[in-house]
Amino acid sequence: MSDEKESGRKIKYCVHCGTEVSDSEIYCPKCGKLAAKLVKPPSKKPQSISRKCSGCGSIINSLILEQCPICNAKLEKILKHPKTATEEKSRNKIGVIFTNKKFVSENRYSVKKDVWTIREGISVFSNSLMVYVFLRFLIIMLIVSQTGSIETIETSMPILFLEQIPAIIFGVYPIWYIYSKKHNFKKIGLYLSRNKMFITFLISIVGATCLILIDLSSGFFIDFIYDIGINVEDIRTYIIEENQLIRNAGIIWIIPLIILLCLGTIATEIVYRGVLHNALKEYFDNKLMGRITIILTVSLIYTGLILFFTFPGGIYFVISNFLVFTALGIMYEINGNLFNTIIAGIIYDVLIVLIIYFNITLFP
Numbered sequence: 391m392s393d394e395k396e397s398g399r400k401i402k403y404c405v406h407c408g409t410e411v412s413d414s415e416i417y418c419p420k421c422g423k424l425a426a427k428l429v430k431p432p433s434k435k436p437q438s439i440s441r442k443c444s445g446c447g448s449i450i451n452s453l454i455l456e457q458c459p460i461c462n463a464k465l466e467k468i469l470k471h472p473k474t475a476t477e478e479k480s481r482n483k484i485g486v487i488f489t490n491k492k493f494v495s496e497n498r499y500s501v502k503k504d505v506w507t508i509r510e511g512i513s514v515f516s517n518s519l520m521v522y523v524f525l526r527f528l529i530i531m532l533i534v535s536q537t538g539s540i541e542t543i544e545t546s547m548p549i550l551f552l553e554q555i556p557a558i559i560f561g562v563y564p565i566w567y568i569y570s571k572k573h574n575f576k577k578i579g580l581y582l583s584r585n586k587m588f589i590t591f592l593i594s595i596v597g598a599t600c601l602i603l604i605d606l607s608s609g610f611f612i613d614f615i616y617d618i619g620i621n622v623e624d625i626r627t628y629i630i631e632e633n634q635l636i637r638n639a640g641i642i643w644i645i646p647l648i649i650l651l652c653l654g655t656i657a658t659e660i661v662y663r664g665v666l667h668n669a670l671k672e673y674f675d676n677k678l679m680g681r682i683t684i685i686l687t688v689s690l691i692y693t694g695l696i697l698f699f700t701f702p703g704g705i706y707f708v709i710s711n712f713l714v715f716t717a718l719g720i721m722y723e724i725n726g727n728l729f730n731t732i733i734a735g736i737i738y739d740v741l742i743v744l745i746i747y748f749n750i751t752l753f754p
Contacts, residue, residue: 598733601735
């Protein structure tokens with residue numbers, strides 16, 4: 391009887407020295423270490439999934455195919471099994487990246503589809519700006535090569551058209567970036583909702599009125615500059631000549647000019663508001679001071695760049711450019727919809743050209 395029990399005794403082996411250990415023993419009799427039994431994890435067999443084609447009735451066992459190889463009918467999607475709590479926690483765990491100085495959360499460098507990170511936004515803005523600068527200098531060189539000198543350039547409708555091209559191309563890169571990365575266009579603040587379009591149009595009309603008033607009142611600032619003795623450039627003569635050029639142009643020139651101005655406004659808003667403004671939102675907090683800082687920062691960058699490209703004549707328009715862009719920033723911050731500023735800018739462009747073309751005097 392004892393022999394039968396002995397023969398039926400389960401044997402295991404110590405994981406440290408390999409000595410035979412009976413199933414009833416906990417410690418190895420040779421090395422004295424814990425001879426715990428190794429538990430083999432259950433094997434995960436691949437789940438067999440079959441789908442029936444709704445078109446021809448074929449049974450599809452592939453997990454990859456999205457359409458039937460026989461009749462090309464679209465197959466139903468395979469539902470993913472829910473993850474365990476451990477797997478979900480591991481997947482959501484935030485990692486860190488060493489930047490030669492310190493460890494930084496990977497969230498700072500990870501690219502998202504719906505919002506800009508500060509690094510990503512600055513990078514896209516910088517690339518767009520480089521394209522703008524290159525095209526602007528290229529057009530200047532082209533005009534100078536035809537006229538001989540930049541001082542001898544006379545304003546004409548073709549030159550006005552050429553000057554709008556860099557501003558239009560300015561907004562192409564962010565659109566291409568979002569499209570190529572398969573990101574969401576809500577990333578630049580484009581929200582097309584029927585329920586909110588009435589509010590959007592209302593904000594745009596009020597905003598466009600403010601922009602027109604700021605633009606028309608810029609003449610008072612120009613007079614003030616002249617009165618205090620600052621006469622860097624005869625800007626009055628330039629404005630009169632440009633306005634007269636638009637009045638003398640036929641409608642066949644005015645319509646393309648308005649279209650180009652509107653396209654330039656859309657591109658400018660996409661880059662400055664949709665990219666730079668939204669990227670700064672990820673850096674500053676969403677409180678009042680954070681929003682004011684973002685609006686003023688974007689306005690200063692825009693005003694500084696315009697002054698750089700239009701110096702010295704651009705000095706006369708520094709205040710009006712800053713106020714216009716600040717007003718656009720406030721409009722955008724109301725509900726975060728880029729259509730606010732785009733529509734306001736389009737209304738502003740159309741009305742300004744029409745006021746000049748029909749020689750409408752708003753201020754006596």
